[in-house]
Amino acid sequence: MDGTHPLPANINGCFINHQFLFHFFNFRNSQNINLFPVFIKDILSFCKDEKTGLHIGEMYDDITSSIIKTGKRIDPVYISNIEYFNNSVKNVVENINIYASDIYNKYFRDNENFELQIRLRYDSNLDKPTEDPNEYWLKYDRVIEYTKENGILKEHASSYKKLNEPFIGLEISELQPNGSFRKITKPHTYFNEAKLTAIALSIRFALLNLDKPADGRFLALDDMLISLDMSNRAKVVDFLLEISDKYKIYLFTHDKMFFEYFKHKTKRYQGEWVCKEIYMDDGKTPYIRNSEDYLGQAEHFIKQHEYEIAGNLLRKAAELLCNNFLPAKWQLSTEYSKLDLNGLIQNCKRYAEESELNDITIFEELDSFRKFILNPASHDSYDIIKYRYEVEECLFTLKSFQAIEVDSFLEYGTKLSFELKTPLPNIEKYKFEIILCDDFRVIKQPDAEPVISKGMINYRVIKNEIPGNIQSANTTIKKFYDVNYSKSDKSRSPDYLNSIIELRTEEPIGSFIL
Numbered sequence: 001m002d003g004t005h006p007l008p009a010n011i012n013g014c015f016i017n018h019q020f021l022f023h024f025f026n027f028r029n030s031q032n033i034n035l036f037p038v039f040i041k042d043i044l045s046f047c048k049d050e051k052t053g054l055h056i057g058e059m060y061d062d063i064t065s066s067i068i069k070t071g072k073r074i075d076p077v078y079i080s081n082i083e084y085f086n087n088s089v090k091n092v093v094e095n096i097n098i099y100a101s102d103i104y105n106k107y108f109r110d111n112e113n114f115e116l117q118i119r120l121r122y123d124s125n126l127d128k129p130t131e132d133p134n135e136y137w138l139k140y141d142r143v144i145e146y147t148k149e150n151g152i153l154k155e156h157a158s159s160y161k162k163l164n165e166p167f168i169g170l171e172i173s174e175l176q177p178n179g180s181f182r183k184i185t186k187p188h189t190y191f192n193e194a195k196l197t198a199i200a201l202s203i204r205f206a207l208l209n210l211d212k213p214a215d216g217r218f219l220a221l222d223d224m225l226i227s228l229d230m231s232n233r234a235k236v237v238d239f240l241l242e243i244s245d246k247y248k249i250y251l252f253t254h255d256k257m258f259f260e261y262f263k264h265k266t267k268r269y270q271g272e273w274v275c276k277e278i279y280m281d282d283g284k285t286p287y288i289r290n291s292e293d294y295l296g297q298a299e300h301f302i303k304q305h306e307y308e309i310a311g312n313l314l315r316k317a318a319e320l321l322c323n324n325f326l327p328a329k330w331q332l333s334t335e336y337s338k339l340d341l342n343g344l345i346q347n348c349k350r351y352a353e354e355s356e357l358n359d360i361t362i363f364e365e366l367d368s369f370r371k372f373i374l375n376p377a378s379h380d381s382y383d384i385i386k387y388r389y390e391v392e393e394c395l396f397t398l399k400s401f402q403a404i405e406v407d408s409f410l411e412y413g414t415k416l417s418f419e420l421k422t423p424l425p426n427i428e429k430y431k432f433e434i435i436l437c438d439d440f441r442v443i444k445q446p447d448a449e450p451v452i453s454k455g456m457i458n459y460r461v462i463k464n465e466i467p468g469n470i471q472s473a474n475t476t477i478k479k480f481y482d483v484n485y486s487k488s489d490k491s492r493s494p495d496y497l498n499s500i501i502e503l504r505t506e507e508p509i510g511s512f513i514l
Helices: 018-024 036-042 056-065 076-108 193-205 230-243 256-265 294-303 307-325 341-354 361-374 388-402 477-485
Strands: 009-011 013-017 047-049 116-121 140-149 152-163 169-175 181-184 218-222 248-252 276-280 286-290 405-408 415-421 429-436 441-444 455-463 471-475
Touching (some): 013 018, 013 193, 018 193, 036 056, 047 076, 076 140, 076 193, 076 230, 116 193, 193 230, 230 248, 230 256, 294 307, 294 388, 307 341, 307 361, 307 388, 341 361, 361 388, 429 477
Parallel strands (some): 013 218, 218 248
Antiparallel strands (some): 009 047, 116 169, 140 152, 276 286, 405 441, 455 471
C-alpha cells in the first residue's frame, strides 16, 4: 500500500444473517455504539480496494499482525499503511452516508413514523468536535487515558505506545414536525428491534452499487429476519425484489411460512427465481427438491411412492398450464363460469388446432391422462390404483406442455398492412388493411417455428386504390395471408412474417416475435 487517497472500495459480495444484525445494537444502555467490530468482521472484509487489490479487512490484519520498525523507529511505510487504511474506511463510511437515509426512508419507514437521518462517523482527530472523546482512526501512538478532575474529563497521554481499536460511531436524528432534526443520543435504547434492524439493513444496503453493479455481484441472506413480524419482513422482501435485476440473491430460511410468502411474491418474476427445499431422507442424507412449481413437487412425491399426492399436484399443474396457454375468454364456459379440467383440456386442443400448431399430440395425451390419472387423483377414490409408470408418463407430458412458450403479440387495435397483385395478363393491385381485434398470442413449441394464434380481425381490401367495405374474420394472420397470396402473382415473399407490416413502425410483424 502507498499513498493517502484510496480509490472507491468495491463490494463483491454481501453476507447478512441475524447474528450480524444482532451485533449492530448489542450494547449496554450506558455504552456508545461502536460499529467498528461489526464492520471489520462483516463489511470491510468484503470491501476491495481497487488500487491495492486488497480487501480492507486484509489491510487491517496486516497492520495489526506486527508493527514494522526500522531500528528503534517505526517504519514510515507502516505509518503510511495505517493512514491508507484510515482513508479507505472513511471512504466506505462516506459512501454509506450518501445512501443510507434514503434507503431507510423510502423502503423501511412506516408512513406514520418520522423520517430519519442516518450518519456514521469515522473522523480523524482534526475532523471531530473538540468535545468528542472518541478516538476514531486507527493509529500507533501513546494511549490516551481519561480521568475526571473536579468533574471535568481530561486527557492524559500514557508513557507507552500501541495500536488503538478504531471507532465507527452512529448518529441518528429524527425529523420533527417543525422541520428540524432531533438527535437520538442512544438509538439502541430509543428504537424497537424492528426499527433497529431496518437501520442496520439500510446501512448495509447503502454499500450496494445499484447504478452499475459489476458481474458476479451477489447477496447471501441467511435467516436475517427471524425476529421481525411479517409486515416488517414484507418491506425487506419488496426491496430485495426491486434490486433482484442487479444482484443475484441467495435467500435462506428455515421458516416455512416465510418461505411460502417469499415464493408467492416471486411468482410475477417468472423464470427469474428458483425455489428449493432441503430435506433429510430416512438415511439422514440431505436432498434438495424443487419448490417453484407443482411439477417439481409432484416429482418429489413420485420418488417417495406417494402417487395419490403426486396425482393431485399433477392435476393442479395441468389446470395452471391450461390457463396460462389459453386466452381469458377460452377459459370460460358459454355461461361465463370457469371451466373444469376437462373443459380446459378440450379448449386447449381446439385452440391449438385452430392456431395451426404443428403438433397437438401433447394435448391428446393430456386428455387421456385426465381420464385415469388427473381426475381420480383429486377425489376420494383410493380404490383406483395409481401405477408409477402412468404417473411418470403424465409428468413427462406436462413437462412437455410446460416447455411451450406463450407470449403476447401486438396490442388490441394494432394496424397491419400488406400488398399483393394478380398475375398476368390482368394485373390488379390489392392492399390489405387489418386491425387486430382480439388477444393474439405467439406460441412457440420447442424445435418449431413460432405460430401466431387465431383471433378476430377487421379488414378491408383496397383494389386499385379503391377502398372496399370493412369486413370481419375469425382466423389466423398466417391463413389470411396464405389464402390471398395463393391468388397473387407470387412476386412477394410467401413468408407472412416478413410481408405483413405493422403500420406505426413500418416494421414486418416478424420483428415483434422475440
